[in-house]
Amino acid sequence: MSDDPPTPPTDLPDDLGDGLEQCSPTRLRQIAEYAEALAAFRERNDRLDGADDGDGEHADRAHRREDGPENPPDGVPSKATIxxxxxxxxxxYYWQWRDGEQIRSQYEGPVDPA
Structure with a gap:
């Protein structure tokens, strides 16, 4: 690992970057988990709406879903997405779903079980 701090994306708003700089490692990990869950939620909604988010990933997301596990395990609602x-x-692979105001996730397994 480098001694230099990571470089933020060039299009990251300054106020967001400045706010992240002030966070503890624990808070940053919480933010990262939330951001991942939020991205999955939005991708799911885009997929259900049949939308392409403009970056050409719509087809890729659909392809990944087809390759993933078919049925959620016990304790994971049928509305969950992989x-x-x-x-x-x-x-x-992780199953993710909305539970009230929270995004829940459950580990499924490696994509390449080699």
Whole structure:
């Protein structure tokens, strides 16, 4: 790991970048988890609406869903969607769903079980 701080995306609003700079590592991890869940939620809504978000990923998201697990396990509602998270250069399936105001997720397994 580098001794230099990471470089934010060039199009990140200054106020958001400044706010993140003030956060503790714990808070940053909470924000990252929330951002991942929010992105999955919006992707699911886009997929259900048949929308392409303009970056050409709509077809890719549909393809990933087809390749993922078919049926949620016990304790995961049928409305849950499968998402792919990359952690330490490894990709994993997670079920995600909305529970009231919160986004819930449950680990499913590796994308490439090799």
């Amino acid at each position: 998402t792919v998270k990359e952690i330490n250069d490894n990709r994993y």
